[in-house]
Amino acid sequence: MIEVSDLVVRYGAAVALDGVSLTVAAGELVALIGPNGAGKSTLVKTLSRILRPHSGTVTVHGRLAQVPEGRQLFGDLTVDDNLRLGGWRIRNRDTAPIYEVMPALVPLRHRRAGLLSGGEQQMVAVGRALMRRPDVLVVDELSLGLAPLVIADLVGYLRSLHAERGLAVLLIEQNARLALDLCSRAYVLEAGRIVAQGPSAELAESAAVATAYLGAGS
Numbered sequence: 001m002i003e004v005s006d007l008v009v010r011y012g013a014a015v016a017l018d019g020v021s022l023t024v025a026a027g028e029l030v031a032l033i034g035p036n037g038a039g040k041s042t043l044v045k046t047l048s049r050i051l052r053p054h055s056g057t058v059t060v061h062g063r064l065a066q067v068p069e070g071r072q073l074f075g076d077l078t079v080d081d082n083l084r085l086g087g088w089r090i091r092n093r094d095t096a097p098i099y100e101v102m103p104a105l106v107p108l109r110h111r112r113a114g115l116l117s118g119g120e121q122q123m124v125a126v127g128r129a130l131m132r133r134p135d136v137l138v139v140d141e142l143s144l145g146l147a148p149l150v151i152a153d154l155v156g157y158l159r160s161l162h163a164e165r166g167l168a169v170l171l172i173e174q175n176a177r178l179a180l181d182l183c184s185r186a187y188v189l190e191a192g193r194i195v196a197q198g199p200s201a202e203l204a205e206s207a208a209v210a211t212a213y214l215g216a217g218s
């Protein structure tokens with residue numbers, strides 16, 4: 001679904017991504033973890049063609065939809081209207097399947113999105129992305145600012161979308177524990193370079209990843 005090869009992205013003279021290669025196969029759950037400033041948002045923006053590579057290639061097969069960092073909903077519009085905006089490009093106005101996937105949104109459908117809790121807003125952001133009927137979903141910081149129980153609900157939704165519809169997901173997260181738990185494979189991005197990659201279980205056991213990202217030994 002996603003093939004990134006030897007990608008270099010610069011802001012002027014500053015190199016934000018320096019030779020990044022990664023893949024997400026159809027139906028795969030893949031995590032990209034890394035600290036602040038590693039280049040995660042830069043990669044998301046390059047995947048969605050907001051930024052142009054200096055060199056290297058980005059290929060997306062099928063339809064990609066994004067859950068942006070900070071949700072970016074229209075606060076004055078209702079939940080249902082926000083969902084519909086997600087589908088406008090493919091003329092999809094049918095929000096019913098989204099409420100089936102996330103029944104917790106049903107009682108909120110006529111509420112203004114700006115009045116919802118952070119977790120509810122994140123659900124709407126996921127639903128809005130699903131309105132594009134994507135083959136692959138890129139989620140930028142699913143868990144940011146959310147309580148553990150809310151995160152567990154959202155992860156449950158992603159798991160069932162993956163299991164039932166074969167949706168591929170690239171989960172970009174600072175919360176490494178969550179990302180390694182949800183995804184079978186992961187990449188570690190530091191200062192614009194992939195410094196580790198492999199099955200999540202193996203990465204979680206590597207001393208470097210455990211110390212830097214999982215709080216081991218602290």
Ligand code: ATP
Nearest residue numbers: 011014016034035036037038039040041042043174
């Ligand atoms: P965070 O988790 O804090 O959002 P990130 O991993 O998403 O961080 P990026 O936002 O991609 O990191 O930033 C990567 C590097 O590029 C950082 O050094 C950042 O300061 C720099 N950078 C990001 N946006 C710009 C910009 N518009 N102009 C110049 N430098 C930028």
